[in-house]
Amino acid sequence: MSDLLAILAFSWMPLAGALALGLTAPPLGAVLSLRDEILLGLALPPVGTAAVVAAVFCGVPAENTFALYLCAVSAILIVSLLLPRRQGQRASGRWRAALLAAIFCAGQAATILMSATSTRVEAHVRHMLRGELLAIGGAELTAFLVLTLVLLGFGFIFRGMIYALALDEEGLAIKVGAGGVGTLLTFRALAAVLIAAGVIWIGPLLTLGLLAIPTMLRERRVQGLGAHFRAVMLIGVLSVLLGFLGSIALDLPPTPMVIALLFIVGGLSLAIRRLSAA
Amino acid sequence: MTTTHLLKVEEGCWGYHLNGDLFAPARPVDFEIAAGEILLLTGDNGCGKTTILRGLLGLVRRKSGRIAWGVERDDLGYVPQESVIDRSVPATALDIVRSGDPTRWSRGRDAALEALGRVDLAERADTPFASLSGGQRQRALVARALIGAPRLLLMDEPTINVDAPSARRIGDLLRELSRSRGLGMVITCHVKTWIDADREVPVRAEVTA
Numbered sequence: 001m002s003d004l005l006a007i008l009a010f011s012w013m014p015l016a017g018a019l020a021l022g023l024t025a026p027p028l029g030a031v032l033s034l035r036d037e038i039l040l041g042l043a044l045p046p047v048g049t050a051a052v053v054a055a056v057f058c059g060v061p062a063e064n065t066f067a068l069y070l071c072a073v074s075a076i077l078i079v080s081l082l083l084p085r086r087q088g089q090r091a092s093g094r095w096r097a098a099l100l101a102a103i104f105c106a107g108q109a110a111t112i113l114m115s116a117t118s119t120r121v122e123a124h125v126r127h128m129l130r131g132e133l134l135a136i137g138g139a140e141l142t143a144f145l146v147l148t149l150v151l152l153g154f155g156f157i158f159r160g161m162i163y164a165l166a167l168d169e170e171g172l173a174i175k176v177g178a179g180g181v182g183t184l185l186t187f188r189a190l191a192a193v194l195i196a197a198g199v200i201w202i203g204p205l206l207t208l209g210l211l212a213i214p215t216m217l218r219e220r221r222v223q224g225l226g227a228h229f230r231a232v233m234l235i236g237v238l239s240v241l242l243g244f245l246g247s248i249a250l251d252l253p254p255t256p257m258v259i260a261l262l263f264i265v266g267g268l269s270l271a272i273r274r275l276s277a278a
Numbered sequence: 279m280t281t282t283h284l285l286k287v288e289e290g291c292w293g294y295h296l297n298g299d300l301f302a303p304a305r306p307v308d309f310e311i312a313a314g315e316i317l318l319l320t321g322d323n324g325c326g327k328t329t330i331l332r333g334l335l336g337l338v339r340r341k342s343g344r345i346a347w348g349v350e351r352d353d354l355g356y357v358p359q360e361s362v363i364d365r366s367v368p369a370t371a372l373d374i375v376r377s378g379d380p381t382r383w384s385r386g387r388d389a390a391l392e393a394l395g396r397v398d399l400a401e402r403a404d405t406p407f408a409s410l411s412g413g414q415r416q417r418a419l420v421a422r423a424l425i426g427a428p429r430l431l432l433m434d435e436p437t438i439n440v441d442a443p444s445a446r447r448i449g450d451l452l453r454e455l456s457r458s459r460g461l462g463m464v465i466t467c468h469v470k471t472w473i474d475a476d477r478e479v480p481v482r483a484e485v486t487a
Contacts, residue, residue, distance in 0.1 A: 034367055160376070160383025167377050168363055174335050174356050175380065175426070219368050224404070228368045 007248050014202075015244050017136040018258070020148040021202050021210055022236035024194055027155060027229045029211035031187070033219060034166035036093055039100035040083070041195075041211035044076045045204035046107025048196045051075030053114045062120075065140055065200060072196035079103060080188045136201040144197055151190060162187065163225050209259045210236050217266030221273055231269065239265045283348050284430045284462040285334070286310035290343035292333025302341045302484055303329050309479045313429065313460040316452065316474075318467055321481035327466035330481065331434050334464070355428030359435050360415040365408045371418045372403040378422035386425065393421040397451060413444025417451065424455070433465040437472050449473030 008015070032038045055071040056062050084096065136144065155162060161183045164172040173180030198207030214232035223231070242265065243258030250257070287309050293302030304326025311317045319327045332338045334345070335356060355378075363374060375390040376383055394400045397417040402410060410418060416436055423431055433452075437445035449472040455461050470478065 034364075036364070160380035160386070163369075163373065163383070164377040164380035167367060167369065167374065168358070170337070171356065171358065171362070171377075171422075172380060174337070174354075175378070177336075177351060220366075221368070223368070224370045225368065225373045 011248075013138065013141045014136050014254075015240075017141050017144050018202055018206065018240045018244065018254075019237055020144050021194075021198050021207065022240035023233055024148055024151050025198060025207060025210035026214040026232035026236035028191055028194055030215040030219070030229055030232050031162060031166045032191075032211065033215045035169070038212055038215070039097050039104075040080060040191075041208055043100040043103040043107065044080060044192070044195050045199050045207050046104050046111065047079050048072035048076050048107075048199035049204050050107040050110040050114075052200060053111045056120065057114045057118050065137075066143075069196055069200050072200055073192050076196050077189060077192035080192060081185075140201050144201060147193065147197060151194060154190065158183075159226075159229075203255055206255045206258055209262055210240075213259070213262040214239075214266055217263070217270060221270060235262065235266050235269060283310040283312050283346070285348060285464070286346040287334075288344045288346075290330065290333070290345060291341040292329050292338050293341045294329070294338050300339060300341050302326070305482045305484050306343055307479060307481060309464075309477075311430070311462045311464055313462050314456055315476045316456050316463045316465065318465050318470060318473070318475045318478045319481050320467060320470060320478050322483070323468060325481050325483040327468075327481045328434055331432050331464070331466050334432060349429045352426065353429040355423035355426060355431045357416075357419050357423045357431060357433040357436055359438055360412060360419055361439055363407065363415070363419070365415065367407060369407050370404050371399060371407055371410060371414075371421075374407050374418050375421045375425055378425040389425050390421070393424045394418070396424060396455065397421045411444065413440045413448060416440055416444075416448060420448070420451070428461065430462045430464070433463060435466055435468075437467065437469070442472070445469075445472035 029038065029041055032041050049072075051071045051074070052068045055068050060067050060071070062068070083099070161172070161176075161179075164175070165180075165183050165187060169180070169184065172183065176183070195207060195211075198204070198210070214235040215228075218228060218231050218235065239261040240258050243261035244254050246252070246261065247254040247257040287307060289306040289308060291302045291304070291306040293300045295301070303324070304321075307319070307330060309317060309319075319330060321327050329338055333340055335354075369377075371394065372387070372390055375393055376386045378393075379386050379389065382389075391400060391403055394403050397420050399414060399417055399421060402414060402418075407415065407418065416439075420431075420433075420436070436452075437448055440448065452463060452465075453474050456463055465473070465475070466481075467473075
């Protein structure tokens, strides 16, 4: 027990950062899934990663994580804004899915190429981009926690607009006019801000896992939108906490432990719901 | 005596960009609608009925004609086909209806329940949207449009995915809403037997060389 506390005293910042991501990424993933855009959650972290590597490749100090963060936000925002909207055969859902898979590949390939051609990149960035939770310091954690509060506050206050955007974007545009476009742009910007923060300070694998797994496990158990969003947030937070503790206890890397716990906690929540319904 | 119209269209024609040109699938139409009236835009599949409706909603560009609105944008309600909402979403009927007034979500529960009551779905408020029948889903979308207290409803093929008895039930509901609340309705459809409308405007496809 004293060993556990000693390790926690040393690594509470990464845990706090991961918990913040566990609160915010799952509901973002839920919105993306409702909009049939969950593959954005797959494609955008590699875009952010590639932007970070490109920045270091071009001379940005690897220690300047805020500069790297701005590069990642910019790249993710540009890609998500340039993504063609579904418009019949011109940009069908299937074609968009293929495009996002291609963007994923391009981001991964660019990262590997730049890492391979620059020892500076390879040395300084590799630990950050392997999903290590130890890549967050005091200043970054403060910024991330402020970002978390802003996102949660925005999400709660404007949840009606977000739900409408998720369910029927065209209906929202008809209802609120130009405000519908503003809502979409704001959503894209906040998604870029969060995904970039997750990629830089928590790790791309855990970011993707928190985006996709909770909503995948819960979406088919309909309880209403509010309950759905609360459930995915609870799965995210519990999985991060238990996964982190499990990684300490078993002396295993924290990211895959959290991923495993996402499936376990989510699966348990489904089982509990089925038992209570029966 | 003058009749205050909610909407008046003179030689209205709307289209979308195709191969660099603005293609209008339908010939220009003329119609006007007053409070409490139900007007059907009828025609074959592909004649451009939906394009006219989307043009009135500002979703496609107007090619020609004049439009005179007797209502504000906030007084306009839109009812799409029930297939527009992915039926697998983890939302209840109440969620779907509340999304019709997204800026007032936190205060909209009572209004949404009232709207569901008007379409005889109050007892289904907490039912998953996916579990509703096609007719019930369509009625939920009518309730979604009603939550904003509109004066004019634009509806796109509301019975296209619905069986005949359910379609007739929707038609009776709309007639009752029109009479009791003075709602004007412009409805596109290619089958007319499901509703007792006041007038019909046939839409004809534009002839292309």
